Amino acid sequence: MITEKKFPMTVAGKQKLEEELEFLKTVKRKEIVERIKIARSYGDLSENSEYDSAKEDQGFLEGKISTLESMIRNSVIITEDELNTDEVRLGKTVTFKELPNGDEETYTIVGSAEANPIEGLISNDSPIAKALIGRRKDDEVKITTPGGEMLVVILKIK
Template sequence: MAEVAYFTKEGLEKLKEELQQLKTTGRANIAKAIAEARDKGDLSENAEYDAAKEAQGLHETKIAKLEETLANGRLLDESKIDTSKVLALSIVTIKNTKNGAKMTYQLVAESEADLKAGKISVASPIAKGLLGKKVGDKTEIQVPAGKMEFEILEINR
């Protein structure tokens, strides 16, 4: 059974747009590439045809995965998010207790994660260590660089 993923409205719309593009423009481009390769002659020794057919298979797999993600995706109403503790879609300001560095992240679905935009996946080590915590809580999180301790300063939506 597929895993349920929670999305913001913009994240869900972005996935729907990507799926639509893959089904229309993407499929048309692959069909064109297959037709061009077929026109070049003998299919048994046609590497371009084989590559185009393989690309078609990968493209259809991507479409199927996106459709599954959308079928199991749930839209979260951000106005109803509890800000007393860290949950999916919470915007959390944390402080590294060692160096005093402050960071603000929004915990989002894996497909919406974008570190440059301050959005981290709920499946990431930092997000997992923050989930369920309250303002003022300190948590030690195992990250690739070792253990880090963070204090939760603020939770918003």
């Protein structure tokens, strides 16, 4: 039997996924069904681009719903015990500075299901998170990214 991938996440992250799933099932699904119904009324389906587009969107939506259901079903909630430590871990927010004189950057390390780098949420599978996990305040860490290597010092962990 194949074991499904586990998705570590915070309680808030799981709640956000559940809300998105509910929206897709109750609102978006109905919108697409209505679009299909209207497109069918135009007649010949073999030359009906509106129908084809709506059916394509329906397939994409159902795939997204299936993915979210799997992520929620296989979620592993990060507990407070795991957060009560002074080392970098999943669920922690880390501030570091690139050496010798770079700017400070702050990221929260989350599971891949919650990752959103624009909002400062990076996946625990990312090169930055992998290099930082297990380290402590004042540690100097070499991070290898697709853009090259950088040396950082951890300033704060919360």
